[in-house]
Amino acid sequence: MILILSGSPRKNSINSGLAKYIQNAYEQYNVESLIFDLSSTQLPLFTDEESDYDNENVQKLLKYVEKATSIVICTPEYHNAVSGALKNCLDFLNRDHFFNKKILMFVAGCHGKGGINALNNLRLIMRGVAADVSPQQHVIDGEYFDEEQNLVHEEHQLIVKELIYSLVQFTETKV
Template sequence: MKMTLIAGSNDAGSVSTRLLRYLESQLAGSGITVSFVDMRELQLPLYSPEAGQNPEAVRLQNEIIHADALILATPEYHGSISGALKNALDYLTPGHVEGKPVLSVSSAGGPLGISSLTHLQTIVRNLHGVNCPEWISVGYGSNEFGPDGAPLDAGVRERVSTVIEQFIKMTRLLSAETAVVTG
């Protein structure tokens, strides 16, 4: 099983990226193959339908096409997702995401990033992805990480563990269903 993780922040010390890196370590520890796409490193021009193919956009599209599932992480800015992540998602079509399970992750300056999570799920739905019924959000007071990259808050670590377990199960179920339909 392969999962593509997309970190949607331009900030080097981003909490959402650090949280996604922690999820990456948990998935790798479960034997999942992980591809990590960081918006700080992927230089995408502002999306325009007339712009034609961009090599970085093609790289992003290929990462998603070859994944069994996606995890999208974003900081919450003004009640929504980051511009960097939105721009990247604009390069996708339903053909890239259709039928893939997607987990949404956010970080916020307040208690939780609920608005960004609901916006992500709306975008995923419009790309014909399958939203995980669970999500992960950290906010002020639960957004510190230890030197090993693990969240210091025990509740966050427990939440990640529970959600990752459910997301892996969901991905396996959808992959089995897809295999039956296409087989």
């Protein structure tokens, strides 16, 4: 199973739209995937207290990550970094959660600003938990989504499908 993590806390986020696009593409490959969407699933502020892990949504996150063979992360870029909601989410996880899992990263919604800083920031965070991050990554500007947060640009659709297929191949080699 591939976990798709949408890291935007914003309602009607294009990262949520991208996550749904990715999930639909995985269905075409007959690969099970789940979305953990931070715009609809709020997590408590991570304090590193044992009681943090009693939260129902934290338990759901841990269950999904444990079940996943690979993880796709979609994030906006806020002030040259990932969203605070995504960083908080990742703080609930550690090296054990990422062991032997490939990570693929996307940034959506940069509005002409690039998005590379969020990818670099996310790569740094993932290195801190010893994650195996794919060297491939992709940035999609917000203009390539319609008003319902659907990815509508054919070239970006093709690139996303090519990148996520690499996780299908990785997952199949692990079975």
